[in-house]
Amino acid sequence: MIGPVIGVLYDGFAYGMLLFLLSVGMSVTLGMMNFVNLAHCAFGMLGGFVTVTLINKFGWPFLATLPVAFLAAAAVSVVLERILFRRFYRSGDLDQCLLTIGVVFMSIAIAAYTFGTEQQPVRLPSWIRGSVLIGGQNFGVYRAFLIVVALAVTAVLVGALEYTRFGARVRAAVDNQRMARGLGINVDWIFALTFALGSGLAGLGGSLAIEVVGLDHSFALTYLIYVLIVVSLGGMGSIGGTFAAAVLLGVSDIAGKYYVPQVSAFLIYVLMVGLLMWRPIGLFGKR
Amino acid sequence: MTAALSAKGINKRFGSLVVAGDISFELPVGERCALIGPNGAGKTTLINLLTGMIEPDGGEIRLGGEDVTRMPPQQRVRRGLVRTFQINSLFPRLNPLEAVTLAVCERRGESRDFLSRLATKREAIEEAHDILKSLRIAHVCYRETRELAYGQQRLLEIALALATKPKVLLLDEPAAGVPKEDSGELFTVIDGLSRELTIFFIEHDMDVVFRFASRILVLVGGRLLLEGTPAEIAADERVREVYLGKAGHG
Amino acid sequence: MSLATPADIGPTEFLAARARWRPVEIVFWLAAITPYFIAADYLQLAGQILITGLFALSLDLILGYAGIVSLGHAAFFGLGAYATGIASKHGWGEPLTGLLIGGLVAGVVGFGASFIVARFRGLALIMITLGLDQIVAEAANSMGWLTGGADGLQGVKTWPILGLFRFDLYGVTAYWYALIVTFLFFLLVRRMVNSPFGLSLQGIRENSTRMLAIGARNHAHVRTVFTIAAFIAGVAGALLTETTETVSLETLSFQRSADVLVMLILGGVGQLYGGLVGALIYMVARDQFSDINPQYWYFWIGLLLVAVVVFLPNGIVGGVKKLGGLLGRRGT
Numbered sequence: 097m098i099g100p101v102i103g104v105l106y107d108g109f110a111y112g113m114l115l116f117l118l119s120v121g122m123s124v125t126l127g128m129m130n131f132v133n134l135a136h137c138a139f140g141m142l143g144g145f146v147t148v149t150l151i152n153k154f155g156w157p158f159l160a161t162l163p164v165a166f167l168a169a170a171a172v173s174v175v176l177e178r179i180l181f182r183r184f185y186r187s188g189d190l191d192q193c194l195l196t197i198g199v200v201f202m203s204i205a206i207a208a209y210t211f212g213t214e215q216q217p218v219r220l221p222s223w224i225r226g227s228v229l230i231g232g233q234n235f236g237v238y239r240a241f242l243i244v245v246a247l248a249v250t251a252v253l254v255g256a257l258e259y260t261r262f263g264a265r266v267r268a269a270v271d272n273q274r275m276a277r278g279l280g281i282n283v284d285w286i287f288a289l290t291f292a293l294g295s296g297l298a299g300l301g302g303s304l305a306i307e308v309v310g311l312d313h314s315f316a317l318t319y320l321i322y323v324l325i326v327v328s329l330g331g332m333g334s335i336g337g338t339f340a341a342a343v344l345l346g347v348s349d350i351a352g353k354y355y356v357p358q359v360s361a362f363l364i365y366v367l368m369v370g371l372l373m374w375r376p377i378g379l380f381g382k383r
Numbered sequence: 384m385t386a387a388l389s390a391k392g393i394n395k396r397f398g399s400l401v402v403a404g405d406i407s408f409e410l411p412v413g414e415r416c417a418l419i420g421p422n423g424a425g426k427t428t429l430i431n432l433l434t435g436m437i438e439p440d441g442g443e444i445r446l447g448g449e450d451v452t453r454m455p456p457q458q459r460v461r462r463g464l465v466r467t468f469q470i471n472s473l474f475p476r477l478n479p480l481e482a483v484t485l486a487v488c489e490r491r492g493e494s495r496d497f498l499s500r501l502a503t504k505r506e507a508i509e510e511a512h513d514i515l516k517s518l519r520i521a522h523v524c525y526r527e528t529r530e531l532a533y534g535q536q537r538l539l540e541i542a543l544a545l546a547t548k549p550k551v552l553l554l555d556e557p558a559a560g561v562p563k564e565d566s567g568e569l570f571t572v573i574d575g576l577s578r579e580l581t582i583f584f585i586e587h588d589m590d591v592v593f594r595f596a597s598r599i600l601v602l603v604g605g606r607l608l609l610e611g612t613p614a615e616i617a618a619d620e621r622v623r624e625v626y627l628g629k630a631g632h633g
Numbered sequence: 634m635s636l637a638t639p640a641d642i643g644p645t646e647f648l649a650a651r652a653r654w655r656p657v658e659i660v661f662w663l664a665a666i667t668p669y670f671i672a673a674d675y676l677q678l679a680g681q682i683l684i685t686g687l688f689a690l691s692l693d694l695i696l697g698y699a700g701i702v703s704l705g706h707a708a709f710f711g712l713g714a715y716a717t718g719i720a721s722k723h724g725w726g727e728p729l730t731g732l733l734i735g736g737l738v739a740g741v742v743g744f745g746a747s748f749i750v751a752r753f754r755g756l757a758l759i760m761i762t763l764g765l766d767q768i769v770a771e772a773a774n775s776m777g778w779l780t781g782g783a784d785g786l787q788g789v790k791t792w793p794i795l796g797l798f799r800f801d802l803y804g805v806t807a808y809w810y811a812l813i814v815t816f817l818f819f820l821l822v823r824r825m826v827n828s829p830f831g832l833s834l835q836g837i838r839e840n841s842t843r844m845l846a847i848g849a850r851n852h853a854h855v856r857t858v859f860t861i862a863a864f865i866a867g868v869a870g871a872l873l874t875e876t877t878e879t880v881s882l883e884t885l886s887f888q889r890s891a892d893v894l895v896m897l898i899l900g901g902v903g904q905l906y907g908g909l910v911g912a913l914i915y916m917v918a919r920d921q922f923s924d925i926n927p928q929y930w931y932f933w934i935g936l937l938l939v940a941v942v943v944f945l946p947n948g949i950v951g952g953v954k955k956l957g958g959l960l961g962r963r964g965t
Contacts, residue, residue, distance in 0.1 A: 201932065202931070202939075204928065328757060460848030500828060501828060502649035509644065511644070543843070544846075
């Protein structure tokens with residue numbers, strides 16, 4: 097009885113880490129500029145396809161593709177941010193949603209055109225695919241890797257926000273944009289960098305997701321709903337909240353699929369609607 | 384005779400900051416009462432407390448004798464306690480006629496009717512138009528609100544409040560942003576409103592305050608420093624120090 | 634400067650004139666019957682467009698007039714579709730009461746949901762509406778004994794309308810039926826948005842805080858309009874069931890919620906005709922491009938969405954109105 101519980105918690109936590117990487121950038125951009133970027137997962141998908149291409153076409157090792165996925169997603173996102181998105185920071189929620197969902201639709205079509213509509217096959221090195229037996233319980237090595245990467249990213253993020261000059265400026269821009277501008281902080285520049293960083297993390301998440309949930313052209317839309325749940329529950333702009341919400345969703349989703357497979361999706365949505373009705377600004381939101 | 388509006392011992396703190404400390408006053412019917420005080424004295428907060436947009440920690444607010452301290456804002460409005468906003472809060476894509484008609488229909492309970500054309504509510508429309516005429520903005524009432532001149536939008540703020548048939552009208556800096564030479568005209572319009580109506584207004588321009596107020600409250604640091612007629616306030620040394628003196632230098 | 638009313642028209646007359654039928658509207662509805670005479674091959678499609686247009690109209694009522702963003706409106710479309718289909722499968726295929734059944738089931742659920750909707754705004758509201766739709770869709774999926782699950786509901790039979798007009802293979806009856814029902818509900822919605830209630834809805838859309846400061850009953854208004862919009866969406870779903878004699882889970886899907894929103898945005902939000910025009914353009918285009926991979930189709934939809942948001946904030950109907958205004962001004 098204990099065995100499955102530990103397994104579910106382990107897999108759920110690893111899944112939550114994946115969701116955290118995919119979501120944290122969107123949460124920050126939402127908190128900072130009040131910009132609803134539904135195209136966030138498209139950058140995740142981009143990262144995934146970069147990894148697939150580098151491995152399958154050019155024979156790169158898996159680990160080497162991860163920084164490239166990060167950089168590619170960051171670079172593409174910052175171009176879009178500069179030429180398109182930033183003109184809509186003051187627009188209403190609906191306009192922002194429509195604009196970015198338009199980008200999602202285009203990214204899906206481009207992915208389908210370039211890579212086809214089937215699941216993308218990826219061969220990972222054998223050391224990472226196995227599992228370790230501890231106390232009669234199998235632990236997948238890949239999931240451990242995922243957890244380590246995500247925790248490292250979180251530690252770096254939190255550390256950078258708390259202890260660096262750049263972090264202080266980002267926090268000032270999130271708390272009070274007008275005040276930050278008044279203090280001579282270049283908010284536009286800060287935001288472009290933060291946007292790139294958040295999208296890059298999504299790109300990394302997209303690459304890491306291939307082994308766990310697979311990758312196809314519809315990734316940008318399928319995982320959008322999960323990311324939205326995490327962000328709205330976590331409370332926008334809160335890294336800690338996003339982390340907690342991602343773990344909560346990851347564990348509930350895996351547990352639901354394991355114990356009550358017929359109604360697991362149903363339960364996730366009931367959980368989300370219930371929590372949002374209880375706290376519309378998210379579990380850890382401040383506004 | 385019962386006061387139109389009375390406050391007794393109103394208290395409100397945000398953390399350790401006292402924004403309203405034991406505020407008590409009474410407004411007789413028909414009074415033109417000005418609320419003055421330096422920036423950050425808690426003037427707008429007091430209006431928010433009176434209208435129910437912020438809940439007080441303690442104290443009692445009575446409207447024509449009825450205790451309204453715990454009542455939600457909409458219900459106070461329906462009982463006649465109405466405010467305007469310091470920063471225009473209007474309906475940008477409706478024209479003034481529609482906006483004021485909307486307020487009149489809400490008051491008359493006709494806004495639930497979804498099967499009649501608006502034009503069948505002739506009485507409500509005429510009433511709205513009369514209010515716009517009395518505030519001298521009827522000539523622009525077919526234009527979208529966002530196209531109106533700023534001063535006309537300030538008047539529309541008041542027109543919306545009047546459409547609810549208030550007993551007590553709380554005006555939060557009605558002339559904010561209006562050029563000094565025009566604010567006198569705006570207050571002439573306000574002063575011409577019915578003597579049944581009790582008006583409580585925040586205003587920084589002392590000339591205007593002394594011309595139109597029959598009574599003045601001075602608020603400093605969330606507390607009532609002084610209350611009196613314009614002559615009494617003008618003569619008071621403390622007021623000169625904290626408020627008029629400062630304004631004199633600025 | 635005169636301080637009286639500008640033009641020589643009284644306030645009541647001015648508001649009455651705004652609600653009057655314009656020639657272009659009459660042309661629009663006359664154009665809606667032309668497919669019968671000139672495009673008999675496309676009557677099936679025309680019927681589908683009208684049904685989708687009615688669905689988009691119901692979304693316009695809450696989004697365009699009351700400013701409520703819903704990403705889950707398909708819930709009510711699907712509920713109406715299933716309610717009518719299940720009634721038909723169990724022996725009651727009378728079409729007019731079928732519409733009522735679909736509308737009532739959707740309306741009752743909409744009334745329940747409206748108490749939640751009235752309390753929230755912004756991202757939380759978007760996510761709650763999306764979640765409610767998913768809950769309904771998952772429930773329908775898992776109740777296979779009632780809904781047929783992923784295979785869809787089979788065995789729906791629609792009786793002839795009034796016992797006289799049989800639904801034919803070419804979609805002639807379906808087209809006229811959808812046209813008349815859509816037109817009648819359009820009249821209802823048109824009357825609603827021009828009523829005192831419609832004005833209050835626009836007030837909520839423009840500035841809900843100010844509405845409270847003039848003593849308005851925001852929550853009650855939102856509950857009313859949401860319930861009516863759910864009812865109309867349910868009728869649209871029922872129409873789809875009756876004319877196609879099948880119901881699938883797709884009627885409840887997020888995809889359908891998103892599609893109808895896209896159509897409404899393309900056509901123009903809060904313009905009354907935006908939903909119908911958007912459905913027409915969207916579905917004709919999809920029909921024309923049906924031979925290309927549907928995945929590629931989304932590229933153009935995406936591009937169109939971005940273009941509309943960037944260049945045409947009031948959609949196609951808004952753009953045409955503006956163009957008409959410019960030409961009219963030049964003419965005089």
